Amino acid sequence: MTALPTHVRCVNVNDDHSLVIGEQPLPKCGAGELLIAVSAAGVNRPDLMQRYGLYPPPADASPILGLEVAGRVAAIGEGVSGWQIGDRVCALCNGGGYSDYVAVPAGQCLPIPDALNDVQAAALPETYFTVWHNVFERGALQPGESFLVHGGSSGIGTTAIALAGAFGAKVFTTAGSAEKCAACESLGASIAVNYREQDFVEQLRAATNGRGVDVILDMVGGDYIRRDIDLAAEDGRIVFIAFQGGFAAELNFLPVLMKRLTLSASTLRAQSRDQKAAIASALRERVWPLLARGELQPAIDSVYPLEQVADAHSRMESSEHIGKLILDLQRH
Incomplete structure (x- = not known):
């Protein structure tokens, strides 16, 4: 050089x-x-x-x-x-x-x-470090489990879709337009829910036959915190990495107790x-x-x-x- x-x-x-x-x-x-x-x-x-x-x-x-x-x-x-x-x-x-x-x-x-x-x-680096640590280390995603990432068209979202799919998970995501949902599905998401038009809890609960989702990666926060808890499967893990929708939420923790959920958060x-x-x-x-x-x-x-x-x-x-x-x- x-x-x-x-x-x-x-x-x-x-x-x-x-x-x-x-x-x-x-x-x-x-x-x-x-x-x-x-x-x-x-x-x-x-x-x-x-x-x-x-x-x-x-x-x-x-x-x-x-x-x-x-x-x-x-x-x-x-x-x-x-x-x-x-x-x-x-x-x-x-x-x-x-x-x-x-x-x-x-x-x-x-x-x-x-x-x-x-x-x-x-x-x-930024997205792969973030996704690996939060989805696979904190969230302990396993092959065959279901996984949801919010904001699937973002850098974090597209990386999470690809990595989770590569390691054998069934991948779901949310995005804000039909174009973004189509892009997420082309990257490997089984279902991409347009959150502006559909209730992701309702859609993905139906897609999992009522079981819910094993691991959820959330960068939205706010009202999504409660909805993530509602959607999570028994022994589910929810990991928060940002709170673009707000840090505060009013929660009923009974589902956390009854479903044995793990809530986690980190910054890199x-x-x-x-x-x-x-x-x-x-x-x-x-x-x-x-x-x-x-x-x-x-x-x-x-x-x-x-x-x-x-x-x-x-x-x-x-x-x-x-x-x-x-x-x-x-x-x-």
Whole structure:
């Protein structure tokens, strides 16, 4: 690789929350870290929340937006083994991904499968870490069980549909239009319920012959909390990862008791390096072989040059996207 620059492009957030291309000193590659020359970065809803001051980064994280990247290893920190300069890599960042270079704990980095290009690889870390941890570790989804993910056309939703199906679950989802429902079914959902026109509890209870759903991944919250509990099967697991519909709900906990339900919740960014490294290790063992064989592919909605980052955020805010939004940082 060429000599490293002293300053690099990045995306800054102005006081009025607008986005502008700026410059920062080359991030330092600390002990236990890789410095990545970024070719593509994923756009995620937490980026929008941070932009508007609703999701501050951890004290030790870069204030630059961006939670996932793909590129090549540009420098290797003290104590890191198993990587070489120039290796293709994708990574879950603690921040700083909207930049030409980012330093990332090595345990949060994964090799890019040969079957994928860098744009596809940048769509992996945030959603695959999130889905694996919450659906398969916290939710303990098993082959043959039923699974529901709300917001099936989102980056998390499309990933959850694909992964749950790949591991032998019967997949259900909710989405807000006929087009989105059709897209979810093309990705492997058995039934996609248009929540604007149908009651998902009624529809999926009928689809399961009254049994209910074993594992539910919810990023809506609000009134969905009660409805998830109503729909859950005996010994069901409900995992919350966001509350876009509100944090508060009035609940009757009798069904939780009688059906022996497990309610759980988590966020990814606040977890420790060791916790994130453990998720990465599980993904490398269980999921990366499927990507390498082409049995899984990320669903990508749109790709924007870094200079059009505001347009990427606008599309995410519109909720019209189906799959991931990616920033292309390569200079064409």
